[in-house]
Amino acid sequence: DAKTTQPPSMDCAEGRAANLPCNHSTISGNEYVYWYRQIHSQGPQYIIHGLKNNETNEMASLIITEDRKSSTLILPHATLRDTAVYYCIVGMYSGGGADGLTFGKGTHLIIQP
């Protein structure tokens, strides 16, 4: 079973910041938080990942609480192309390439024009 809890759906206005929450209260010390998204009929796309510190890349920012029990993915300026299902995943890295991921049902983010 997935180790994360996400709202099933969210709306956001185009051009505004989209903030997607995720609860992972049972996360262990060596588990990472990953975010992927899946646009309809395509394979999932990696967004960002982190262990303890906040992370930022060209797509998004990841804010992890100090106790690591929750996190927020931030898309700073949402566009219509950001409409997708967003998955928050907790998992380990044990070497030899990223471990198999346990996906939940994710959050369906709808960007409104």
Next chain:
Amino acid sequence: DAGVTQSPTHLIKTRGQQVTLRCSPKSGHDTVSWYQQALGQGPQFIFQYYEEEERQRGNFPDRFSGHQFPNYSSELNVNALLLGDSALYLCASSSEGWDGEQYFGPGTRLTVT
């Protein structure tokens, strides 16, 4: 760089038959993971291959088997197909150098009738 490629894109089989799906990883990647995604659900991890060995396995029966070739490409085999095996089968690749990202292919849509 072609990214992760999968073949075929669509496939229709009859209950009881066997099927083989193929995946070529992103250039430079040596680890291949397979996922099953039923309609309306998140992807479920089947297994992962690294150095031609099954390294991790999810909660799938032995009817699901795989292989990795010396060029890192991989096959997923499913025997004795059931109606419930109808799904999108996704392949993802990553590298031992791991940047936290698994690259997913577009998937193979399998329909079992």
